[in-house]
Amino acid sequence: MRGFGDLEAVIMDRLWSWKRPVTVREVLEDLRAYRDIAYTTVMTVMDNLHRKGALTREKDGRAWRYQPVRNRDEYAADLLSTVLDEAGDRGAALMRFVGGMRPSEVDALRRALAERQGRRRRT
Amino acid sequence: MTATLFLLAFAALAGFVGPHVLARSRWPQRSPRLGVAAWLVLSGSSALSGLLAVTTVAVPVSVAGHGLADWWRTCLGELRHYYGDASLTVAGLAGVAAAMVVGRLMYSAVSHLHAVARVRRRHQRSLALLSAEADGLVVLPHPVPAAYCVPGRPGRIIVTDSAMRALEPDQLDAVLAHERAHLTGRHALLVGTAAVLERTFGTVAPVFGHSRREVVALVEMIADDAAARACPAPRVAEAVLNLANGATPTIALAASGSDILRRLRRLATPPRPLGWIRTSAALATLVVGVALPLTAVAVPVAAAVVVATCAHPIHH
Numbered sequence: 365m366r367g368f369g370d371l372e373a374v375i376m377d378r379l380w381s382w383k384r385p386v387t388v389r390e391v392l393e394d395l396r397a398y399r400d401i402a403y404t405t406v407m408t409v410m411d412n413l414h415r416k417g418a419l420t421r422e423k424d425g426r427a428w429r430y431q432p433v434r435n436r437d438e439y440a441a442d443l444l445s446t447v448l449d450e451a452g453d454r455g456a457a458l459m460r461f462v463g464g465m466r467p468s469e470v471d472a473l474r475r476a477l478a479e480r481q482g483r484r485r486r487t
Numbered sequence: 488m489t490a491t492l493f494l495l496a497f498a499a500l501a502g503f504v505g506p507h508v509l510a511r512s513r514w515p516q517r518s519p520r521l522g523v524a525a526w527l528v529l530s531g532s533s534a535l536s537g538l539l540a541v542t543t544v545a546v547p548v549s550v551a552g553h554g555l556a557d558w559w560r561t562c563l564g565e566l567r568h569y570y571g572d573a574s575l576t577v578a579g580l581a582g583v584a585a586a587m588v589v590g591r592l593m594y595s596a597v598s599h600l601h602a603v604a605r606v607r608r609r610h611q612r613s614l615a616l617l618s619a620e621a622d623g624l625v626v627l628p629h630p631v632p633a634a635y636c637v638p639g640r641p642g643r644i645i646v647t648d649s650a651m652r653a654l655e656p657d658q659l660d661a662v663l664a665h666e667r668a669h670l671t672g673r674h675a676l677l678v679g680t681a682a683v684l685e686r687t688f689g690t691v692a693p694v695f696g697h698s699r700r701e702v703v704a705l706v707e708m709i710a711d712d713a714a715a716r717a718c719p720a721p722r723v724a725e726a727v728l729n730l731a732n733g734a735t736p737t738i739a740l741a742a743s744g745s746d747i748l749r750r751l752r753r754l755a756t757p758p759r760p761l762g763w764i765r766t767s768a769a770l771a772t773l774v775v776g777v778a779l780p781l782t783a784v785a786v787p788v789a790a791a792v793v794v795a796t797c798a799h800p801i802h803h
Binding site: 372373376413418436437439440441442443444446447448456457458459460461462463464465467469470473474476477480481 | 602603606607610613614615616617618627628629631633634635636637638645647662665666669674675678679682703724727728730731732747748750751752755756
């Protein structure tokens with residue numbers, strides 16, 4: 365357990381799997397099954413997530429009900445779009461194993477490679 | 488004067504002729520580490536000697552030498568005495584030019600570091616919501632098979648779930664070894680250095696653009712060598728092809744496709760690394776490449792210092 369960073373991921377994970385708006389109390393009770401944690405801690409973290417734009421909330425009686433703005437897949441897709449769209453990253457802020465190419469281009473490379481190996485075997 | 492001309496000639500040689508010779512040689516692919524060093528030394532020493540050439544116009548070495556021996560007397564009066572009023576203007580302009588070049592270089596470096604840090608920080612923050620792991624491997628759900636790393640401390644390696652499905656276990660190990668090599672070898676810093684030089688001097692001489700492109704290609708080869716220690720090299724080539732087959736084409740084949748083909752060829756038939764004789768010869772050349780422009784300035788300055796300290800001014 366290293367600070368709030370971990371807790372953010374744990375709480376997001378819960379909210380993503382529940383798929384319905386939940387209160388801080390509900391999250392707390394779920395987390396209490398695994399670790400000793402204070403109400404105010406969970407509230408602070410969820411409030412932070414709301415401020416960062418990761419969660420929306422609506423009033424339900426006296427409590428707020430929170431839920432993720434985007435589902436896990438959408439969130440991941442958004443994150444990866446910065447990686448997959450390589451234009452402008454010439455200074456290697458992120459380093460990708462290999463760039464994406466059209467299947468026809470990959471086939472061309474595969475053929476070029478096989479041809480070369482074939483030639484080597486013959487000689 | 489001699490120093491200025493020598494430095495200009497060296498800058499031109501490293502800036503225009505050097506890149507063509509180095510781009511045509513095959514040895515950097517055999518020892519990509521040495522290749523990266525060669526490109527950075529070539530572009531760095533071209534920039535350095537150009538800068539020193541301008542500086543020697545502003546502050547002639549005999550004056551600088553005198554100044555080092557007796558620096559408080561190197562004032563405007565001394566310079567005026569040396570130049571006469573007309574050429575003092577030339578020297579002043581050269582001084583301003585040199586300062587502007589240094590300023591521009593520093594600005595490029597700082598803005599590069601800022602931009603890179605911002606991208607990484609934002610990426611790390613978003614990743615933190617997806618994974619409680621502060622380091623190690625993160626698997627993200629995404630239909631495009633991809634693997635990448637976020638350099639920094641701690642560095643992170645991210646693989647999509649579709650990439651996990653596209654690779655055999657030993658190939659996944661190889662991909663991870665490749666990314667780990669980027670992180671531990673601080674490859675982003677090497678690429679960044681080349682990119683900053685290109686951004687600053689790219690329009691002046693072809694060496695800077697060449698250098699950035701080649702450093703990018705060579706660090707991939709260094710990482711591929713690490714990958715090839717995790718599984719046979721031809722299977723690494725297979726892994727490259729599997730992960731290149733993404734649903735979103737993001738690059739033109741002409742630009743990076745040839746780089747990928749070079750990587751694939753090298754993996755299909757790995758070249759023997761350079762022997763120790765050639766490695767030492769290359770290293771010696773690199774040392775000379777850095778030392779030459781510095782010596783061109785240092786020797787006359789040192790001579791002038793000796794003259795200035797032993798016998799008092801003989802130059803007027």
